[in-house]
Amino acid sequence: MTTPPFDNDPSAAPTETDIAIVSAQLGRPARGVVAIAARCVCGAPTVVATAPRLPDGTPFPTFYYLTHPAATAAISALEADHVMNGFNDALIEDEELRAAFALAHASYLADRESIDAVAEIEGVSAGGMPNRVKCLHALAAHSLAAGPGVNPIGDAALDRAEWSPKVCVCRDYDVPDASHFRRTAP
Numbered sequence: 001m002t003t004p005p006f007d008n009d010p011s012a013a014p015t016e017t018d019i020a021i022v023s024a025q026l027g028r029p030a031r032g033v034v035a036i037a038a039r040c041v042c043g044a045p046t047v048v049a050t051a052p053r054l055p056d057g058t059p060f061p062t063f064y065y066l067t068h069p070a071a072t073a074a075i076s077a078l079e080a081d082h083v084m085n086g087f088n089d090a091l092i093e094d095e096e097l098r099a100a101f102a103l104a105h106a107s108y109l110a111d112r113e114s115i116d117a118v119a120e121i122e123g124v125s126a127g128g129m130p131n132r133v134k135c136l137h138a139l140a141a142h143s144l145a146a147g148p149g150v151n152p153i154g155d156a157a158l159d160r161a162e163w164s165p166k167v168c169v170c171r172d173y174d175v176p177d178a179s180h181f182r183r184t185a186p
């Protein structure tokens with residue numbers, strides 16, 4: 001069994017402040033967060049890993065979820081620009097890309113199943129994997145969590161996005177103890 005990329009990273013353990021920031025990012029209470037799978041250079045969460053079964057029992061296939069508002073906006077802009085059509089065409093034409101995307105799907109499932117194997121979502125990953133590109137947010141989240149070289153289409157989306165985890169554009173999330181996440185002094 002493989003372990004998720006965040007598994008050996010002590011900074012992945014979600015703190016109360018992390019959960020408060022994620023809830024502020026989402027505009028609703030964060031549910032079932034098992035790890036902060038990727039962070040902005042300032043430390044604020046950008047991707048959460050969510051339990052494959054939510055606390056209320058609902059199966060939840062989207063293990064890696066992009067929470068950062070500037071990141072989600074940048075990826076939405078790509079989708080609005082029909083970037084997914086190009087990726088889907090590339091998947092049809094490029095056998096190597098198709099193989100790499102299938103491996104990304106398998107890696108995603110292995111990461112999730114290391115937390116819990118949920119029968120209802122067995123073999124179901126996210127973002128259209130393994131054959132299609134349906135949601136760049138999910139694929140970009142996977143790339144941010146796993147690092148470059150695991151999800152080729154998530155990587156390509158991040159390359160083209162007008163946002164980078166290396167350049168903090170976080171707003172003041174206005175949660176207790178989050179002052180160190182602020183980009184500028186209040």
Ligand SMILES: [Zn+2]
Nearest residue numbers: 040042168170
């Ligand atoms: Zn930041």
